[in-house]
Amino acid sequence: MKEFKFVNAKTVQEAVDVLAELGDKCKLVAGGTDAMLMIRDGKWNDLTLVNIRDIEELRGIKLEGDTVTVGALTRLSDIESSDILKEHAPCLWGAAQFFADPTNRHSATIGGNVGRCNTVGDTLPSLLCLDAVVTIVNKDGEREVPMSEMLLGPGRTACGPNEMIAKFTFKSQPHSAYMKYGRRRSMALSMAGSAVSIEVDDKGIVKWCRIGVGNAGPKAARAYKAEEAMVGVDLNSDKALEETMYKVIQEDISPRKKPRLSNWISGEYRRELIPVLTKRAARKAAFGECMLCKQEEA
Amino acid sequence: MSAEKIKVNLKVNGEDVTYTINPEDTLLKALRANYNYDVKCGCEIGECGTCTVLLDGDAVKSCVTLAAACEGHEVWTDKGLGENDKLAARLQDAFVECGSVQCGFCIPGFIVAGVGYLKNIGNPDRKMIRNYVSGNLCRCTGYQKIIDAIEKVALEMERGEI
């Protein structure tokens, strides 16, 4: 027996008030592309659905100086068509090109993708490599959580039951890219994904990088050891990368020898796949394109 | 104990309507319960696209849209577009001309997505068309003729014939 109530929150204030009062007896609904499935399957029941889709103040992409802000209710379709993100966060812009399908992108929001914290959420690796800061609001005000501390596990984030995600902020990183591996060009859940933000010198030697990996384990995560291993490595050399990043990233992300089967792709295959995706993402980020693969753009 | 129904006021196919719904109802359910049978129920999980409608001008999948959240918003369906929008009517004819229709079940979703493409992008570029309607599935036709029809209208738009 389905038992729901509905509240239409038109402003952030209205939303945080409801959240303060109801906590985990309510669920925020933005685009609905995930929420409606939870309702349909009976996983959510006996609670209040809070529509936040009309909260204008949480939508939009801004560039101020070299800082980019993306509102939590910004739709993936707006991210896909954003010139600001194409230039300043191509990893996120690129992720949007392959996120679900164009129709779903008119509904899906970046805040929803992060809030649901699916293992294969397509915006997560990019936000990780961008080292984004998540602004979370509640009745008492707001607080900031670095993206690297935001994702706690499948379906769990640092956002509490009385809180909501307001926006994501990060520095402009034009040398960033996301490589997704999925079964199809469209409407494909990621089987694995790697996002890299990087700086190389004019010979292609890595100065620093940040790597966000999707579907490497129970949650998308930073590959810290691989990031360290990349420093000083010649990005043009397959051999150099195999001897450094490849070895370490497999330990980084899935310490078990045989990680579990997940999303139709075996742990073993992912262990082989993720280093390669990371290499390609790093090259695309640093050089503008990857020598071996030209991932189509929409 | 039964759940309390609520009312939602929105515009559907140009008309102001008030639907009485359950708080958790999808837009698909609300539309069909109110005689908009041209909006089809396919997978109900946001994949097949046969439930596609325009919400404030953008193609969305009504099976994963909360009906209550559409308060104050505007919805257009395949039939409504065909009756009120010249471009949509032309596209519907093009589907017939190009032999794009077999069993017909996916067609309402494709028409709406096609209209969305023509109004928001409009290039007679098969690759772009294919990408835009990639959220719509067809088990009969193999898609060729559907893309032909959308391309045909896009070309007519480019030539200023529409």
Added chain:
Amino acid sequence: MSMHEITLIVNGKPQKLTVKSNELLLNVLRDKLFLTGAKYGCGIAECGACTVLKGDRSVMSCLVPAVAADGWEITTPEGLVVDGELNAVQEELVNKAAIQCGFCTPGMAMAGTACVRENPDADEDFVRDYMRGNYCRCTGYQAIVQAILAACEDAKNGKRV
């Protein structure tokens, strides 16, 4: 395996052919004469996709040995089209949206034409009974039956069938 010289009059044209004793009329039409309108469906004369006309009567060509058709006047689906114009049955199949995947359609056009030629005053029961040898997995038959009934009317108004 013996070879035989036969003559088939196909869509008005005499065709001299050398065929094996076990070659099927359907395959001779499709593979030797490249008239691929008639389809290979079941191969056991049940589905009707292979239907052609012998004179004005419908015949399932998948179980006719070519040698047995020596001297026949055969019309294939292609033969219903004259100067680029469909006959009434074909036209109505299009008009009534009686075509989905299209595989049964040539057979429906053939058997439908035989039906109209035999009895232009046919009612729905007659048509449904006459067409019982032609299967369709897509349409549910309704539109096909309506098309043949409409073609009956067309025939009575002088349209070519």
